Amino acid sequence: MLPELQKYPFDPTAVASTNAISGEIVTLDTVSKQIIVPTHTPFYAQGFTLTPKGGNPLVPGDDYKLVYLYQEATMDTGHEVVTGVALLNENLTVNELILSYQTVGERYASEAAAIHEVLSTLSVSDMTVYWDDIKNKKTAYPPEDHKHSGYDLVGLSELVESIGNVKDAVDVSNEAFVTQILKQLAKKTSDVGRTKLITQDEAAFYPGDYTGALRLLIDRSIDQNAINVVEFEIISAKGVARYSLSYKEIENDVTLIHLHGSELSGERIKYYFEYLNPLRNALYIELDDNEQNWDDVHLCVTRMTTSCLNGETYRTGWLWGKNPDLTDKELRLAETETKNLLQEIEEVNTEWRNYVDRPESF
Numbered sequence: 374m375l376p377e378l379q380k381y382p383f384d385p386t387a388v389a390s391t392n393a394i395s396g397e398i399v400t401l402d403t404v405s406k407q408i409i410v411p412t413h414t415p416f417y418a419q420g421f422t423l424t425p426k427g428g429n430p431l432v433p434g435d436d437y438k439l440v441y442l443y444q445e446a447t448m449d450t451g452h453e454v455v456t457g458v459a460l461l462n463e464n465l466t467v468n469e470l471i472l473s474y475q476t477v478g479e480r481y482a483s484e485a486a487a488i489h490e491v492l493s494t495l496s497v498s499d500m501t502v503y504w505d506d507i508k509n510k511k512t513a514y515p516p517e518d519h520k521h522s523g524y525d526l527v528g529l530s531e532l533v534e535s536i537g538n539v540k541d542a543v544d545v546s547n548e549a550f551v552t553q554i555l556k557q558l559a560k561k562t563s564d565v566g567r568t569k570l571i572t573q574d575e576a577a578f579y580p581g582d583y584t585g586a587l588r589l590l591i592d593r594s595i596d597q598n599a600i601n602v603v604e605f606e607i608i609s610a611k612g613v614a615r616y617s618l619s620y621k622e623i624e625n626d627v628t629l630i631h632l633h634g635s636e637l638s639g640e641r642i643k644y645y646f647e648y649l650n651p652l653r654n655a656l657y658i659e660l661d662d663n664e665q666n667w668d669d670v671h672l673c674v675t676r677m678t679t680s681c682l683n684g685e686t687y688r689t690g691w692l693w694g695k696n697p698d699l700t701d702k703e704l705r706l707a708e709t710e711t712k713n714l715l716q717e718i719e720e721v722n723t724e725w726r727n728y729v730d731r732p733e734s735f
Contacts, residue, residue, distance in 0.1 A: 383479030409458040413476040425467040436462040578693035580667035586659040588697035614639025643704035
């Protein structure tokens with residue numbers, strides 16, 4: 374029969390001085406099956422110590438472990454509450470151990486006698502129960518609240534710092550990160566279908582207040598054997614004229630040169646295309662009226678399609694310039710989709726004028 378126990382108030386904080394117990398002595402001769410049940414169980418795992426009399430505190434996990442979680446008290450307080458201590462070290466040379474712990478108190482303390490009785494009847498000292506050994510388990514269990522005191526959370530400052538680092542990595546103000554992403558996107562778009570989409574920053578040009586011819590330098594392929602199509606636009610108050618330059622590279626030359634345009638709206642141009650050096654070809658253009666000013670005109674290469682496997686050679690291969698040397702260069706009108714239509718219209722107009730101007734006796 375257990376003696377009547379001292380009453381302790383309920384301590385939900387696990388640190389109240391009224392519930393601190395120290396100097397409780399347990400003799401190993403009275404311990405059943407290596408299980409120690411403190412007098413005022415259940416108790417908080419936090420702050421528990423077990424010390425041999427006249428020695429140093431034992432090491433949890435090596436010399437002992439706290440067992441039998443009291444789930445109701447744990448959920449009620451937000452702190453881990455246990456009811457017993459399992460001795461792991463069977464080579465202890467002392468007979469008396471000193472316990473220091475924090476009892477939960479109040480109504481939980483009234484269950485201490487029942488806990489003592491139940492634990493004393495256990496026939497095994499191995500506290501390990503394997504999940505596979507449990508019979509008649511349910512296939513699923515309803516979730517339970519997993520409560521923790523906010524004061525138990527640690528490492529939040531490091532977490533906030535790490536989240537901040539992630540934010541910095543994707544922030545548009547992170548120039549290095551954005552540059553790397555743009556490079557990856559540029560590489561992906563440049564290799565799809567051997568068609569390179571050009572950004573305006575690469576190949577846009579505003580001639581400004583200028584009259585005369587312009588020159589566009591285009592990088593050659595490494596093997597000098599590619600068939601290329603370069604598309605560009607001339608944007609002005611007249612509209613948008615779209616042109617497509619096609620050619621075949623051969624060693625130290627270019628062949629099969631054609632410049633097709635559509636200028637139902639926009640500027641008409643004359644052109645000349647040539648091999649310039651082993652690294653570049655050159656396209657020369659001027660407005661159909663070579664006395665016309667380029668002011669308020671915007672030129673932009675929009676796309677390049679190549680048969681060359683190494684499209685990388687065209688990544689930075691665009692350079693517009695003014696005042697090119699046109700010596701021995703004869704510029705001609707671009708072939709257009711409307712050329713034949715204009716000729717037919719002119720023929721009809723000619724026939725109509727001839728009809729209107731015919732003699733009366735005709």
